Amino acid sequence: MTKITIAKGDGIGPEIMAATLDIILAAGAQLEIDEIEVGEKVYLAGNPSGIASESWDTIRKNKIFLKSPITTPQGGGYKSLNVTTRKFLGLYSNVRPCMSLHPFVSTKHPVMDLVIVRENEEDLYAGIEHQQTDEVVQCLKLISRPGCEKIVRYAFEYAKQQNRKKVTCFTKDNIMKQTDGLFHKVFDEIAKEYPEIENEHWIIDIGAAKLADTPEVFDVIVMPNLYGDVLSDVAAQITGSVGLAGSANIGEECSMFEAIHGSAPTIAGQNVANPSGLLQGAVMMLNHIGQTEIAEKVQNAWLKTLEDGHHTEDIFKEGTSKVKLGTKEFAKAVIANLGQKPSLLKAVSYANNSALILPKYQRKPAANKKLVGVDVFVQWNGTNPNELADKIKLIENNGIKLNMITNRGIKVWPEGFKETFCTDHWRCRFKSEESSELQKTDIIALLTNAINHNIDTIKTENLYEFDGKAAYSLGQGQ
Numbered sequence: 001m002t003k004i005t006i007a008k009g010d011g012i013g014p015e016i017m018a019a020t021l022d023i024i025l026a027a028g029a030q031l032e033i034d035e036i037e038v039g040e041k042v043y044l045a046g047n048p049s050g051i052a053s054e055s056w057d058t059i060r061k062n063k064i065f066l067k068s069p070i071t072t073p074q075g076g077g078y079k080s081l082n083v084t085t086r087k088f089l090g091l092y093s094n095v096r097p098c099m100s101l102h103p104f105v106s107t108k109h110p111v112m113d114l115v116i117v118r119e120n121e122e123d124l125y126a127g128i129e130h131q132q133t134d135e136v137v138q139c140l141k142l143i144s145r146p147g148c149e150k151i152v153r154y155a156f157e158y159a160k161q162q163n164r165k166k167v168t169c170f171t172k173d174n175i176m177k178q179t180d181g182l183f184h185k186v187f188d189e190i191a192k193e194y195p196e197i198e199n200e201h202w203i204i205d206i207g208a209a210k211l212a213d214t215p216e217v218f219d220v221i222v223m224p225n226l227y228g229d230v231l232s233d234v235a236a237q238i239t240g241s242v243g244l245a246g247s248a249n250i251g252e253e254c255s256m257f258e259a260i261h262g263s264a265p266t267i268a269g270q271n272v273a274n275p276s277g278l279l280q281g282a283v284m285m286l287n288h289i290g291q292t293e294i295a296e297k298v299q300n301a302w303l304k305t306l307e308d309g310h311h312t313e314d315i316f317k318e319g320t321s322k323v324k325l326g327t328k329e330f331a332k333a334v335i336a337n338l339g340q341k342p343s344l345l346k347a348v349s350y351a352n353n354s355a356l357i358l359p360k361y362q363r364k365p366a367a368n369k370k371l372v373g374v375d376v377f378v379q380w381n382g383t384n385p386n387e388l389a390d391k392i393k394l395i396e397n398n399g400i401k402l403n404m405i406t407n408r409g410i411k412v413w414p415e416g417f418k419e420t421f422c423t424d425h426w427r428c429r430f431k432s433e434e435s436s437e438l439q440k441t442d443i444i445a446l447l448t449n450a451i452n453h454n455i456d457t458i459k460t461e462n463l464y465e466f467d468g469k470a471a472y473s474l475g476q477g478q
């Protein structure tokens with residue numbers, strides 16, 4: 001018997017949760033269920049995180065959370081409960097299998113069977129955003145070595161467990177050499193530990209195009225958070241419907257299982273929603289808690305039901321489908337098929353499918369870190385970078401000189417192009433002469449000079465060398 005927490009959520013949430021629980025309990029799942037309330041009602045009762053603190057206690061105690069979609073009210077500063085839950089509970093890995101059910105569910109990609117493993121905690125989802133000048137806002141993209149190592153290792157261990165042959169990595173490291181560059185580098189390092197699994201890297205733009213066009217060439221794909229968010233919806237949709245896919249959010253202690261779609265408020269309360277997405281989440285949950293036989297029984301009955309042409313409205317197609325069923329009736333059809341297997345679709349076997357146990361991240365010895373310069377960002381409403389350079393040079397200190405000015409990353413001084421469009425947000429790069437080591441007090445002196453010369457500084461970024469290697473990007477065009 002495993003104790004789990006459930007939340008029925010909003011919109012179609014209660015209907016698909018009822019259907020899912022009916023099916024898995026009928027299959028013999030050994031569960032003790034604690035229910036909590038999350039979502040719209042909790043938000044509107046004045047809790048901006050959509051969840052009460054006692055509910056966190058329940059989730060943390062039970063460790064396993066099956067969650068229906070929720071409605072996040074628009075505007076008003078409400079924080080996404082999904083993002084908060086993933087990060088609070090350290091659910092670093094988001095696993096989304098996307099498989100075609102051809103010819104029973106209409107799809108342009110009949111042989112597609114891939115799994116997206118998405119990093120779930122960092123990247124642009126750190127949600128650290130600031131307006132810096134009248135014209136420019138920024139969002140911080142944070143990628144960490146532990147984050148990369150954990151997710152890449154998870155992808156390879158998952159591939160090994162599931163007998164999958166290849167792990168592909170998607171990044172945009174031709175542009176983001178530090179952040180996506182780290183993800184790619186860690187991928188290459190860890191791939192070497194799994195010689196039996198093929199590995200490859202694609203630049204995300206062409207990778208995404210290939211995924212939408214020829215998904216059958218992919219097996220497991222691992223990627224940073226934002227790309228994974230977007231592309232896992234694309235992948236689920238092109239199998240036939242977003243209503244068919246579930247997702248597992250896995251952490252070292254806790255896990256959350258859900259459908260990938262939202263609360264579909266326009267069809268709520270009408271007994272038409274497809275419960276398959278949440279059911280797929282529940283199947284992953286059963287595997288995770290070691291009830292693999294039940295998971296297998298549910299999955300095979302579900303495949304048989306789809307194969308029989310018993311479909312909910314979202315996937316119902318004249319000619320392919322046989323009977324259009326409501327949410328409750330679909331659940332009954334799956335229950336009636338428990339113990340049976342599909343004949344044309346491949347029946348599943350979950351012999352060794354329980355939770356993956358990965359080694360804990362080991363912090364590496366610290367590198368030799370040397371401060372060699374500073375980027376000072378300033379707001380300035382002029383348009384000619386040469387004029388700005390003349391002003392900025394006045395604040396140079398002994399041994400720390402203006403090296404470059406960029407605007408939105410592109411070098412505009414020295415030797416910029418007059419065609420380059422400039423905003424009011426300028427980065428002035430100062431470097432020590434011959435890369436000698438600077439002290440933080442040198443930066444304070446520089447900023448004090450800036451104040452004395454009426455220069456509007458917004459923020460600074462230190463320029464470091466780690467073990468003698470420059471660890472900052474060059475200006476575009478430098």
Ligand code: NAD
Binds near residue numbers: 070073272275277
């Ligand atoms: P949605 O996924 O709810 O709906 C998109 C479309 O797919 C709609 O046409 C809907 O009717 C249909 N659809 C979705 N699930 C279906 C199902 N199971 N069966 C049949 N049809 C289904 O996306 P949305 O409309 O952009 O968002 C609605 C709300 O859900 C928003 O408040 C959003 O914030 C929230 N949301 C929640 C989650 C979550 O809790 N995990 C995820 C995404 C969106």
